[in-house]
Amino acid sequence: MMVGVQGRSDAGQKSKAEERGPLSKSADVVIVGGGIVGSSIAYHLTDQGCRNVLVLERETRQGLGSTGKSMGGVRAQFATAVNIQMSLYSIPFLARFEELTGHPSSYRPQGYLFVASSEKHLEYLRANQAKQVELGFKGCEMLGAGDVVRILPQLRADDVRGGSFCATDGFVDPYSVMNGFGARAMERGARIEKGVEVTAILRDNCGVAGVETGRGPVQTRAVVNAAGPWAAEVARMAGVQLPVEPLRRMLVPTEPFPQISHQAPMTIDMATGFHFRPEGLGLLLAWSDPDEQPGFKTSFDSSFVEKILTRAVQRVPCFENLPVNPARGWAGLYEMTPDHHAVLGPVPEVPGFFLANGFSGHGVMHSPATGRILADLILKGTSNLIDPRTLSLDRFAEGRLIEETAVL
Numbered sequence: 001m002m003v004g005v006q007g008r009s010d011a012g013q014k015s016k017a018e019e020r021g022p023l024s025k026s027a028d029v030v031i032v033g034g035g036i037v038g039s040s041i042a043y044h045l046t047d048q049g050c051r052n053v054l055v056l057e058r059e060t061r062q063g064l065g066s067t068g069k070s071m072g073g074v075r076a077q078f079a080t081a082v083n084i085q086m087s088l089y090s091i092p093f094l095a096r097f098e099e100l101t102g103h104p105s106s107y108r109p110q111g112y113l114f115v116a117s118s119e120k121h122l123e124y125l126r127a128n129q130a131k132q133v134e135l136g137f138k139g140c141e142m143l144g145a146g147d148v149v150r151i152l153p154q155l156r157a158d159d160v161r162g163g164s165f166c167a168t169d170g171f172v173d174p175y176s177v178m179n180g181f182g183a184r185a186m187e188r189g190a191r192i193e194k195g196v197e198v199t200a201i202l203r204d205n206c207g208v209a210g211v212e213t214g215r216g217p218v219q220t221r222a223v224v225n226a227a228g229p230w231a232a233e234v235a236r237m238a239g240v241q242l243p244v245e246p247l248r249r250m251l252v253p254t255e256p257f258p259q260i261s262h263q264a265p266m267t268i269d270m271a272t273g274f275h276f277r278p279e280g281l282g283l284l285l286a287w288s289d290p291d292e293q294p295g296f297k298t299s300f301d302s303s304f305v306e307k308i309l310t311r312a313v314q315r316v317p318c319f320e321n322l323p324v325n326p327a328r329g330w331a332g333l334y335e336m337t338p339d340h341h342a343v344l345g346p347v348p349e350v351p352g353f354f355l356a357n358g359f360s361g362h363g364v365m366h367s368p369a370t371g372r373i374l375a376d377l378i379l380k381g382t383s384n385l386i387d388p389r390t391l392s393l394d395r396f397a398e399g400r401l402i403e404e405t406a407v408l
């Protein structure tokens with residue numbers, strides 16, 4: 001009797017996997033990870049005419065990785081040519097996002113203001129600006145101390161030597177950008193399957209032959225690793241050692257704080273690395289704690305609030321009265337590489353395996369360029385947006401590291 005009842009109920013109730021229907025048996029390109037990077041790659045592939053694209057995301061929703069934890073900052077003020085080039089494609093793209101994808105990016109060009117209180121930092125900003133001009137970007141201006149304080153009058157100014165400001169830098173909504181890329185890609189034929197974990201990368205004599213998933217195998221000759229902080233794990237499935245480590249990063253939102261304008265830029269105190277930007281009626285505070293060790297730790301540590309507020313008050317005295325509810329703080333993971341640059345492109349030892357990883361804090365702002373470069377490399381074998389060798393995995397073995405020091 002019991003067995004009979006059980007049997008009837010099983011027959012009437014399909015499992016969740018059955019309800020979703022079978023997974024595609026094959027695809028031209030399989031992308032592992034449906035965050036902002038995987039979504040941008042899917043968009044750019046379909047934009048270039050490759051429509052049989054399958055994005056596999058293990059969570060039941062997109063954006064639960066680093067993308068949903070991001071501060072959303074976008075900037076062209078970098079120290080290395082390749083990061084500047086990636087921003088020069090990405091920022092105008094994000095500014096025109098709605099026109100290009102039909103969906104909003106919530107780009108707010110409120111600028112990044114770097115505040116220098118030492119000659120060393122001022123010299124560093126001058127060198128960065130010269131590099132940007134060399135690459136054809138003239139949007140960043142060097143500022144005297146008076147100009148810095150005019151932009152943000154609440155700064156403690158007695159030690160400020162100057163700074164730099166770029167008006168097209170600013171912020172976007174990372175969720176919106178991810179969803180916009182994904183929706184447009186799907187309109188053009190891509191499929192995004194959620195709740196599907198890639199558990200193995202299949203290989204034959206020619207290279208990549210497919211992926212194994214919790215819902216069965218998918219045949220493909222091209223797999224892209226867009227697994228964010230979990231990138232090293234996915235690379236290992238293809239027998240590839242990838243130097244990408246997760247590093248916890250905490251953000252502190254404040255309660256409403258009308259003393260600072262909602263039009264204020266992202267403001268960076270170069271002396272301590274403390275930075276903040278307007279968010280809602282309050283502010284979003286960030287600081288990279290040098291004591292943080294690599295690992296998959298995503299709990300918010302409430303003792304961080306005091307650490308960050310100490311730095312905050314040093315640069316903006318009225319932050320002494322900042323109302324902060326520690327329960328609203330959150331933590332996510334940066335995906336760090338040894339030289340703080342992304343790892344992009346094919347792995348020659350495993351034909352058909354591509355990397356889009358290790359953004360070291362810049363994956364939201366560089367997602368448009370990354371999508372374009374990966375689509376170029378997968379479909380044409382080359383890209384004119386950057387010299388693809390610069391960010392290849394080989395650079396670590398060959399000692400061609402490119403140190404980016406403008407990491408926030």
Ligand SMILES: Cc1cc2nc3c(=O)[nH]c(=O)nc-3n(C[C@H](O)[C@H](O)[C@H](O)COP(=O)(O)OP(=O)(O)OC[C@H]3O[C@@H](n4cnc5c(N)ncnc54)[C@H](O)[C@@H]3O)c2cc1C
Pocket residue numbers: 032033034035036037038056057058059062063064065066067068069070071072073074196197198199226227228229230234249250251331332333334335356357359360361362363364365366
């Ligand atoms: C607190 C914080 C602040 C930040 N601020 C900024 C900023 O201001 N500007 C900026 O540009 N960047 C910022 N970043 C960095 C940025 O968020 C990341 O670089 C970016 O989101 C990376 O996107 P992604 O798609 O590669 O990774 P993710 O968003 O992590 O997506 C990877 C996806 O892969 C999925 N996945 C993993 N393994 C598998 C598997 N085996 N099978 C299927 N799916 C899998 C995961 O579930 C995840 O959804 C910040 C990050 C943090 C944590």
